[in-house]
Structure formats: structure tokens, C-alpha cells
């Protein structure tokens with residue numbers, strides 16, 4: 001498994017401070033775009049990740065729905081925490 005996604009940018013798509021549910025648009029360095037759902041109560045928890053079908057999947061090369069990004073959910077979550085992507089996206 002040589003592919004490893006890295007986050008290039010994170011943008012807040014929608015968020016609700018009261019119920020702690022957030023939706024982000026995530027861009028990876030290879031150009032792949034994903035939609036990520038998080039709950040924040042108070043720990044950040046990744047609840048769903050899906051690739052936007054704008055570019056083919058970097059793993060299986062399909063340009064329709066696949067589940068490849070699921071296997072990197074933990075890795076991406078760790079990058080989100082380490083680099084404080086959520087905090088930065090929310091602050092904007």
C-alpha cells in the first residue's frame with residue numbers, strides 16, 4: 001500500500017455549534033476532494049468520509065463511488081488533530 005493521503009486544505013461546509021455537527025470539504029495534496037463529517041462533543045469524532053466524484057479515486061481509479069477513503073479515515077483524522085485543521089477551518 002504505497003498511497004498515503006495528505007491534507008492540503010480544509011474548508012468548513014456547514015456547522016452547528018449547538019449540536020456539534022460539522023461538515024468539511026477536504027482537499028488532499030494529490031487533488032482528491034472529500035466530504036468529511038465530524039461530531040464535536042467535545043472530542044472530535046470522524047463520523048463519515050466520502051470522496052467527491054470530481055476526480056478519479058487515487059487508489060482504485062474509479063470515478064464513481066468507492067469505499068477506498070474509509071481505510072484512511074483514522075490516518076486523516078490523526079492529521080486533522082495534529083495540524084489542528086478543524087480549529088483553523090472553524091475560525092475562518
Ligand SMILES: [Zn+2]
Nearest residue numbers: 057060066068
Ligand atoms: Zn477507490
